[in-house]
Amino acid sequence: MYTRQGVFETAKEFVADGRARHFGISFHDGPELLEQILTEHPEIETVQLQINYEDWDSPSVQSRRVYEVATAHGVPVIVMEPCKGGQLVNLPEVAQRALDAAPNPEGLSNAGYALRFCATKPNVAMVLSGMNTMEQVEDNVRAMAGDPAPLSDAQLQALRNVHEAFASLGMIPCTACHYCTDGCPKHIMIPELFSDLNTKRVFGGWNPGWYFNNVHTVDGHAKPSACIRCGKCERECPQGLPIRQLLTEVAAEFE
Numbered sequence: 001m002y003t004r005q006g007v008f009e010t011a012k013e014f015v016a017d018g019r020a021r022h023f024g025i026s027f028h029d030g031p032e033l034l035e036q037i038l039t040e041h042p043e044i045e046t047v048q049l050q051i052n053y054e055d056w057d058s059p060s061v062q063s064r065r066v067y068e069v070a071t072a073h074g075v076p077v078i079v080m081e082p083c084k085g086g087q088l089v090n091l092p093e094v095a096q097r098a099l100d101a102a103p104n105p106e107g108l109s110n111a112g113y114a115l116r117f118c119a120t121k122p123n124v125a126m127v128l129s130g131m132n133t134m135e136q137v138e139d140n141v142r143a144m145a146g147d148p149a150p151l152s153d154a155q156l157q158a159l160r161n162v163h164e165a166f167a168s169l170g171m172i173p174c175t176a177c178h179y180c181t182d183g184c185p186k187h188i189m190i191p192e193l194f195s196d197l198n199t200k201r202v203f204g205g206w207n208p209g210w211y212f213n214n215v216h217t218v219d220g221h222a223k224p225s226a227c228i229r230c231g232k233c234e235r236e237c238p239q240g241l242p243i244r245q246l247l248t249e250v251a252a253e254f255e
């Protein structure tokens, strides 16, 4: 589609006439397509990739493999979603225990761990971090001040243990980007329903069921069982989630 619309030619034109100073792309797909794009378009100066320790070896996001493709082409990487939409900041208890087991002489916060993991990779030029409060800004600055040291082997092992903890809880790795919701003919609040299910699986209790019934399936937003399985949402999901299957799990839990 981008080729048909002349996106690359337009970007080159913008750089040539000074309307843009640099040409980079934001990328949500697999290593094979990135390889093809960077081979056909050596004019690309940077690529923005979803990288975080939870997605590093994930079969859907493939952070490591797309990072390696960019590196092999000598294209610096800008990191998006280093904290995975906040999931690596507010860890469930079992994951928090895994992280706390590592020696942490600098007193890194959970976000600090996530930022360091990305920022100390040699081909990372920049890490984008979403911050809502002054406290978060200060914490991010603390983690990145000076010349941030790479995480120790014990700390990296702790991050792998956090990954195992997430897997054991069966949490859906949705980043709440909402790319999937615009085209849904049933206006299903997909990321919110996944969040309800994650909360239920991690914390239990009545609260996620209340949100499901009173906030996330009202005002024209259908319940997950109303999904007609058209698949539009899955074509938009940068995480490659099997949304239709996951919605049946949400329905089984709450309906």
Ligand code: SF4
Residues within 6 Å of the ligand: 183, 184, 185, 186, 187, 188, 190, 226, 227, 228, 229, 230, 231, 232, 233, 234, 243, 244, 247
């Ligand atoms: S498959 Fe279901 S959730 Fe996805 S867009 Fe279609 S109706 Fe909506």
Ligand code: SF4
Residues within 6 Å of the ligand: 173, 174, 175, 176, 177, 178, 179, 180, 181, 190, 191, 236, 237, 238, 239, 240, 241, 243
């Ligand atoms: S597109 Fe995928 S990751 Fe984004 S909100 Fe929808 S299900 Fe979650």
